Amino acid sequence: MVKLFQHTFKYEYNWDSVTLAFWLRYPNPFASHVESVDVIDRYVDPKTGSLRTTRLIMKRGVLPKWGQGFIKNPEAYIIEESIINPKTQTMITRTKNITHARVMQVEEWQTFRVDPNNREFTQVKTEAKFVSKFGWGLTEKLEGFGLKRFTDSSLKSRKGMSYILERIREKQLLRGRKLMNVYSI
Template sequence: MVKVYQHTFNYDHPWSLVTVAYWLRYPNPFASHVLSTDVIERTVDPTTGVLHTTRLILKRGLVPRWAQGLMKSNEAYILEESDIDPQTGTMVSVTRNITQKRVAYIEETQTLRRHPDDPERTQVKLEARFLSNLGWGLTSKIEAFCQRRFAKSSTRSRLGMSYILERLRETSKFPAAPWRPAPASSL
């Protein structure tokens, strides 16, 4: 049986800023488990203007004592695919682990959209699915563990995003001076 976690919340920031923060969310003090992020592909559909990005993320996690013999490593590679549609004000990001899948497969979908009632806010719908094919009577225990762990870590993820959003807001209050060429030398 697949376990599912769902949560909807808002950021008190406009969609354009939240989507920028999404790309800049690592590193932050709430995500020390994220070791690296690499862009694999980034394209823009010339007819729709949709930006498609594929990233590879390396994360380190804690393995419960009862599962330590099941996994070779506490690191996992995550594939993240996202589409940003500036016309509709929607970003959909799907992440899934590509390692450790036998023990637990986790797929997370985040949909960020302009808030329908307030353009200064962003609405986020988060859904995650957890599936284990391990068997041996451990399947439901692993899926339940993943669901509990994900619910706890999603709070830290929102704190990390809020941290990045505040840094972005601080820097946007004081725009950089316009670029000017250096004065010509008077030699």
């Protein structure tokens, strides 16, 4: 059996700020488990003008007691692929674990777009799939654990993005004040 997750969320920030925050979201106080983020590949697609990026993210987690017999190292590597199209103001991301995939594969898709009800806001649709082929009667338990953990961490992830968005807003306000001071001389 496969477990699924779906959620739509709105940031009260414009699309440019939200997509910038996506790239700057680590480190933040809500993601202390993220150890490193490395860009593997990045290029502009000449046909669409879209920026395509592949990153490798290393995270450390805490395993439940019942999972410690299956996984020796709680370190996990995640591959993140993204396509950002400034013309259509959409960003699509896909992440999936490349370690521990024999126990459970977690795949997440996110679509960032201008909110159709308010162009100053950004809508983010998140979908995730949890698949375990572990067997031994543990498939359901593993997928349920993955879904619960993902649901809990989604809230932390949004808090982390909001934290970064506030830092961006503060920098923009500070930059605006400096420019006003230059013009008032």
